[in-house]
Amino acid sequence: MEITIMVALVIALALFFDFTNGFHDTANAMATPIATGAITPRKAVALAALLNLVGAFLSTEVARTVSGGIIREGSDGVLITPEIIFAGLMGAILWNMITWLKGLPSSSSHALFGGLIGAAIAGIGIHSVNFTSLMQKVIIPAVFAPLIACGVAYLATRVAYSLTSRHNPETGDKLTQRRGGFKTGQIFTSSLVALAHGTNDAQKTMGIITLVLIAAGTQQAGTGPQFWVITACALAIAIGTYAGGWRIIRTMGAGLTEVKPAQGFAAEASTASAILASSHLGFALSTTQVASGSVTGSGLGRRGTSVRWGTAGRIAVGWLFTLPAAGIVGALTALLVNTGVIGVVIAAVAGTGAVLYMFIHSRRSHVGHHNAIEVEDAGTAVRFATKKSGRKPGRSKELQR
Template identity: 85%
Template sequence: MDITFMVALVIALALFFDFTNGFHDTANAMATPIATGAIKPKTAVALAAVLNLVGAFLSTEVAKTVSGGIIREGSGGVQITPEIIFAGLMGAVLWNMITWLKGLPSSSSHALFGGLIGAAVVGAGFSSVNFESLVQKVILPAVFAPVIAGLAAYVCTRLAYALTARHDPETGTKLTQKRGGFRTGQVFTSSLVALAHGTNDAQKTMGIITLVLIAAGSQAPGSGPQLWVITACALAIAVGTYAGGWRIIRTMGSGLTEVKPAQGFAAETSTASAILASSHLGFALSTTQVASGSVIGSGMGRRGTTVRWNLVGKIALGWLFTLPAAGVVGALTALLVKTGAVGVLIAAVAGSAAVLFMFFYSRKSSVSHQNAVEVEEAGQAVRFAKKKARAEAKAKAKAEAQARADARANNTKENRR
């Protein structure tokens, strides 16, 4: 097959993966502020899209990890071809679509690495994979980052509730808690998460496109992504983010635990800190795992909140199977494309058909900004009920005061008689 056509096909598929990454991971930044009513759903995804776009231009360390750290570019006689990269991307895209359909916040990053590793092993052998880099910059962060972010969110949540607790100074009776400021703060913390997501996840596709350009001989090994690659990937993930990913937003916003503003603030702060640190160090971190860990930690940190551990178990199982499942699809696709142009065509048609099937199947139970997070609607109803109750109490107090005034006036008239 013509190398130029193959490179173009891989770049197109890589940008589509970037698009799926965007709507798959919108929930990482915006699920909790939507759930608490801090931001309206459509406004939230638009803000996340803009900040993902900006964040994609801030760093390229993760892109270098992907393009030259995990899959060897060509040293030691190993030759990664555009066909192998195409096969790996197919595994990542199909796993992303399956987990999106199920509403599971799985890792787009691990789907990408799994697909690439499976395809590379079949197409070029085990020597094509830098397993040391895989363990250091993917596996270990995947294990420790969610735990660290969850612990940080737990501590921050406990501190937030302890520092803002209000009691009557004389009786010690617990007063009505006023934590509305956290809802406003969520606008800033969720924005920081969206910015951090752009600095980490958009770079993974930059690394893939850079890798295929190196494999095709269009770019020198060891070099970073070109400006047009950065721009294209930034736009793709921004458009995907704006698409919403409402199924996963529902899981993150109300499925794992009931989220209150102080919790959301703590979770988002912890998530952003972990992602920004990993981007600086070049770790290809799963932002989904970090965000999920933070939400769970914040739920454990607030008294009276129940964490839905059965759903947590399903998500953890999805995390466990992401690398191998995407790897199997990538390996099978690599076997197919090794047969030549016909195999590439069959893989492209079959993959496209699978994506279209899942999209149209999802229309049977549509999830949109109107029904994604019931917690937000419940929160609005509660706030409306409180306002209504306060208004009724004021009206009642005013009526009673008027009645007493009328009674005093009548008594005065009687006395004068």
Template identity: 85%
Template sequence: MDITLMVALVIALALFFDFTNGFHDTANAMATPIATGAIKPKTAVTLAAILNLVGAFLSTEVAKTVSGGIIREGSDGVQITPDIIFAGLMGAILWNMITWLKGLPSSSSHALFGGLIGAAVAGIGFNSVNLETLLQKVILPAIFAPLIAGIVAYACTRLAYGLTARHDPETGSKLTQKRGGFRTGQIFTSSLVALAHGTNDAQKTMGIITLVLIAAGTQAPGTGPQFWVIAACALAIAVGTYAGGWRIIRTMGSGLTEVKPAQGFAAETSTASAILASSHLGFALSTTQVASGSVIGSGMGRKGTTVRWNMVGKIALGWLFTLPAAGIVGALTALLVKTGVVGVVIAAVAGTAAVLFMFFYSRKSQVGHHNAVEVEEAGQAVRFAKKKAIARARARANKPEDTQR
């Protein structure tokens, strides 16, 4: 196949992956404020889309890690080709679609790395992968980041509830707790998570497109993403974020634990801190793992709530299989495209058919802004009922007595 045509195909596929990354990871920023009623669902995804777009322009360190770190560019004789990158993207996209269909908040980042590594190993050999960079900037952050975020969220939740506890000074009994300020605060913390997500996840697609341009010989090795690449990737992830990803929002908002405003505030603060720090250091962090760890930690930090460990187990299993599953698909696709143009066409048609099948299958049990998080709807109903009861009580108190009988 003509190299220019192949490069164009890979760029289009990379931008589609960026789109799936957007709707797959919307829940990282907006699931908890939707669950607590801090932001309306449609407003939440619109805000997340805008901030993802802005965040994508703020940093390129992660893009450099992807384009010149994990897969060798060719300085030592190893040369990755656009065909191999095409195969890696296919593995990442299919895994993203499968986990989205199941409502599992798995890592789009690890799906991408797994697909690329599997394709590179099958198409070139083990020496095409920089194992040191993979360990330092992908594997170790994947292990420690969600743990650290969970511990920080646990501590922040305990602190938030401790500082805002109210007791009667005479009897020592608990008074009605007024923590509505945390619901307002969630607007800002969730916005920060969305901004941070743009600084990390959008960079990965920038790195992939930069890598394919280097592989095609149209860009010098060791250079960062060009402006048009940054702009295209920023737009793609923003549009994907606006699409919603409601299935995963349901899992993150109410599937792991019942989320209250103080918990959501603590979880979002710890998530944003971890993502921004990793973006600055060039760590290709899984924002999904960090956000999930924070939600679990905040659930453990509030007395009287329970963490749904069966769902946690399913998510952890998804994390465990992400790299190898995407890697296997990437490797099989790489072997197929090595046969020539016919192999590329077969892979493209089969991948497109699989994506369309999963999309239409999802329509049988549609999840949208109207039913994504039942907790949010229930919370609104309770607040409405309270307001109505207070209004009736005030009306009765102000009603003059009938003395004419």
């Protein structure tokens, strides 16, 4: 097989991974505002898609981390080959599809790194992986970012409820709380998360395509992504975001804890802050882990709300197995593609068949915008063009608690 055909195949596979990243991680930005009724599901994912597109053009630091930080470059060129990158992408895509089918908000980023590392070790050797960079830019942020986001969201939720608490000055009795303003605020904070997601996650695919171009000798080592790469990746993740990822939206919006507007506002603000800071520093952060930590923290911060620790445990198990599971698939695929053209064809056909099987299987219990989350008065905070209802925004007392 000619190298140009292999490069084209890897680029196409990378863009498909970018697409799966988009629909897999939509929940990070839009699950909580959908759950609280701040915005309708279709409008939420459309807004997230637009902001993911914009965010992809704002930074390339994470792309440089992926293209030149995780896999070592030899003195006479890059150690990794397009075939190895193909194998790594196969591991990442299959794990993304499995977790999407199960509704688990696992990390697309860690699936990508796991697939690449497993493929590189099996196809080249353990010396091909820069474990120092992996530890500093991936592992350490993965451990501390969700914990920090959880703590910040907890404090922000407590502060939000404390500042907006209303009591009768004479009797001290608790009055009906008016926190409808947080619904409108959620539109801003969730939009910021979507923008931040574009600045971080789209960069990973840019880095992969840049890496394969360097490996093929068509781009100089140490350089950043070309403009056409940035544009293609931005469009792929935006289209994937618009596709929805409703199964994971259900888990994030209602599976971890009951979310109210003030909680959602606090969770999204802490998520966006962490992701934007990591993008600036070039950390390949998992937006899924940060968002999950923030939602959990907001649940702990609101009195009378319980966190569904069973669901949190399932998510944690998904996190724990993401790197090794994607790595195993990547390694097995690397061993197969190293046998030659036939191995590449077998891997491509098998991977395509697995993706199609999971998609067809998902149709048996379809989850879409109509049943992802049961929400009362959905979209009451922001009405773009709907005037059918006579009720004014903020009338639902239950949703404003």
